[in-house]
Amino acid sequence: MNSDFQKISEIKSLPEGSRAQFCACAILKSLQKRLAKNGSEFLVADFADNSGSMTLMVFADSLAYISLTRASAGDAFKIFGVADFYNGRFSPKIDSMEKLSEEELQSLLGELVEVAPENADAMRAELFSIIEKIPNPDVRETVKYALNDVGEVFFRSTAAIKMHHAYVCGLLEHSLHLARLAVKLLPMYPFVNPSLAIAGAVLHDIGKTIEYSQGLATEKTKIGILQGHVVLGFRIVRKAALKCKLNEDLTGRLEHIILSHQGELQWGAAAVAATPEAVFVSMLDYLDARMGAVYSALKTGGDGEFTDLVPALQTRILQSKPDDEFAGAKVEVSSGKKIFIATSNAHKVKEIKAMFEEWGVDCDVGGADEIGGMPECDENADTFEGNAFIKADALKKIAPADAYVLADDSGIVVDALGGNPGIHSARYAGVKGEGADKANNEKLLKALENIPDGERSARFVCVLALVCPNGERKSFEGRVEGFINHGAKGKNGFGYDPLFELPEGMTTAELPEACKNEISHRARALKELIKFLKTQ
Ligand SMILES: O=c1nc[nH]c2c1ncn2[C@H]1C[C@H](O)[C@@H](COP(=O)(O)OP(=O)(O)OP(=O)(O)O)O1
Numbered sequence: 001m002n003s004d005f006q007k008i009s010e011i012k013s014l015p016e017g018s019r020a021q022f023c024a025c026a027i028l029k030s031l032q033k034r035l036a037k038n039g040s041e042f043l044v045a046d047f048a049d050n051s052g053s054m055t056l057m058v059f060a061d062s063l064a065y066i067s068l069t070r071a072s073a074g075d076a077f078k079i080f081g082v083a084d085f086y087n088g089r090f091s092p093k094i095d096s097m098e099k100l101s102e103e104e105l106q107s108l109l110g111e112l113v114e115v116a117p118e119n120a121d122a123m124r125a126e127l128f129s130i131i132e133k134i135p136n137p138d139v140r141e142t143v144k145y146a147l148n149d150v151g152e153v154f155f156r157s158t159a160a161i162k163m164h165h166a167y168v169c170g171l172l173e174h175s176l177h178l179a180r181l182a183v184k185l186l187p188m189y190p191f192v193n194p195s196l197a198i199a200g201a202v203l204h205d206i207g208k209t210i211e212y213s214q215g216l217a218t219e220k221t222k223i224g225i226l227q228g229h230v231v232l233g234f235r236i237v238r239k240a241a242l243k244c245k246l247n248e249d250l251t252g253r254l255e256h257i258i259l260s261h262q263g264e265l266q267w268g269a270a271a272v273a274a275t276p277e278a279v280f281v282s283m284l285d286y287l288d289a290r291m292g293a294v295y296s297a298l299k300t301g302g303d304g305e306f307t308d309l310v311p312a313l314q315t316r317i318l319q320s321k322p323d324d325e326f327a328g329a330k331v332e333v334s335s336g337k338k339i340f341i342a343t344s345n346a347h348k349v350k351e352i353k354a355m356f357e358e359w360g361v362d363c364d365v366g367g368a369d370e371i372g373g374m375p376e377c378d379e380n381a382d383t384f385e386g387n388a389f390i391k392a393d394a395l396k397k398i399a400p401a402d403a404y405v406l407a408d409d410s411g412i413v414v415d416a417l418g419g420n421p422g423i424h425s426a427r428y429a430g431v432k433g434e435g436a437d438k439a440n441n442e443k444l445l446k447a448l449e450n451i452p453d454g455e456r457s458a459r460f461v462c463v464l465a466l467v468c469p470n471g472e473r474k475s476f477e478g479r480v481e482g483f484i485n486h487g488a489k490g491k492n493g494f495g496y497d498p499l500f501e502l503p504e505g506m507t508t509a510e511l512p513e514a515c516k517n518e519i520s521h522r523a524r525a526l527k528e529l530i531k532f533l534k535t536q
């Protein structure tokens with residue numbers, strides 16, 4: 001029967017004065033009895049299909065009047081009438097209407113109600129994949145318990161009667177949007193707890209599963225009117241947290257996100273957001289609710305330059321697209337990680353960048369000079385690791401919050417000198433700046449003057465310290481074994497390279513850069529670090 005009825009949007013655009021007959025299939029959204037000036041009763045009925053809505057006035061002398069007096073919101077009808085206009089407004093004359101049988105209704109459901117634009121199964125799978133990323137297992141279980149507790153209705157419910165995401169699967173779509181936003185934006189705010197933020201994003205509106213009747217015409221339920229989705233959601237989440245034995249502090253903070261997500265007290269929030277996670281979730285909700293309202297307003301459209309008034313936005317929205325021939329262009333934003341290297345040694349930057357390029361993850365590696373230069377710092381720890389973190393922490397203070405900071409502390413450890421110069425390699429000869437490498441090399445050769453071959457074993461050691469955007473700290477060590485020769489050989493590399501003889505019979509200053517970057521202490525540490533980054 002699909003072909004023998006027309007969509008409401010088609011009927012409303014029939015030419016004025018055509019007085020064309022139509023047949024529509026639509027759902028009764030609301031019904032009111034009114035009195036005309038002459039004292040006779042008439043009914044005002046709002047009907048909608050998935051293309052739009054129309055308001056019908058049905059008078060007592062019409063056959064349709066009898067059908068309608070027995071109807072209630074959510075019933076679906078086949079409507080026969082004539083398109084007519086009154087003062088330029090669509091005002092059809094209704095001849096008769098028949099209630100759709102249950103069978104007809106099921107076969108037409110997709111035509112009658114608006115469904116979220118994204119595929120429901122795919123949205124559901126993506127939501128669960130984000131839930132699996134929640135680091136804290138108790139919070140993760142709490143989210144799953146709450147969803148399981150409310151059941152399938154979460155995945156079908158609308159998110160609203162009118163304001164935003166007001167369609168089948170709108171709640172799923174809106175919750176997924178918040179979860180996606182949370183995952184994308186969390187790196188910018190490392191002080192926001194990720195488990196609570198994602199849980200709050202997924203669960204913030206779960207009370208709507210109870211606040212709304214889940215029939216074809218969404219209305220508030222009795223308990224929905226008496227308690228509202230904020231408090232209903234709080235109750236669902238509290239029960240889940242208690243069942244999952246979430247600790248008291250996390251339970252209180254998760255409850256607070258639900259109670260405060262509505263933003264302002266006059267919008268129905270039970271408390272003003274007072275934790276980093278609650279402020280974060282309420283702002284994500286604000287963004288997605290308003291963008292959802294813009295989407296619906298533009299989709300419904302209208303004849304004018306602007307849409308009809310959008311209550312959620314307190315304005316009308318300009319309908320025309322921007323006059324921009326580049327409007328379809330995708331903005332290229334590197335999806336990779338940003339890493340800044342905390343060193344004032346340009347050789348280290350060059351080697352690390354080359355190695356990242358060779359076997360890196362998708363990341364953008366920069367030197368400290370790109371963000372204001374390496375701050376002065378005192379490398380006064382007594383291990384390579386300690387000094388590496390001193391440098392990483394110094395740059396972290398001025399690095400963008402969503403960037404990783406990586407520092408390298410390295411040196412040469414000579415067995416005949418009891419491990420010296422070791423962590424003091426850079427300042428071994430006490431010379432700073434340009435002449436340092438030369439002075440260090442001369443001092444080392446002098447110190448080993450009387451040490452015979454066979455007792456000149458040494459190794460390069462490198463410790464890389466990584467500070468992640470979320471504050472996590474990791475270190476990785478690499479070594480390469482060799483011995484100290486009797487005089488500088490080779491022009492490549494830096495520091496002690498001309499003196500460091502590999503078992504193969506050449507110094508690391510004689511190796512081409514790419515070869516050094518395969519076997520060096522720095523390469524070995526960096527390979528471990530990249531393994532870690534790939535898990536991030
Ligand atoms: O592959 C290498 N080939 C030769 N020499 C090397 C190497 N790797 C470290 N080295 C030597 C150079 C310096 O004498 C000391 C590092 O000292 P270290 O404090 O980590 O570096 P640094 O002061 O040059 O720069 P910064 O502290 O800003 O990272 O070990």
Ligand SMILES: [Mg+2]
Pocket residue numbers: 379426
């Ligand atoms: Mg140094």
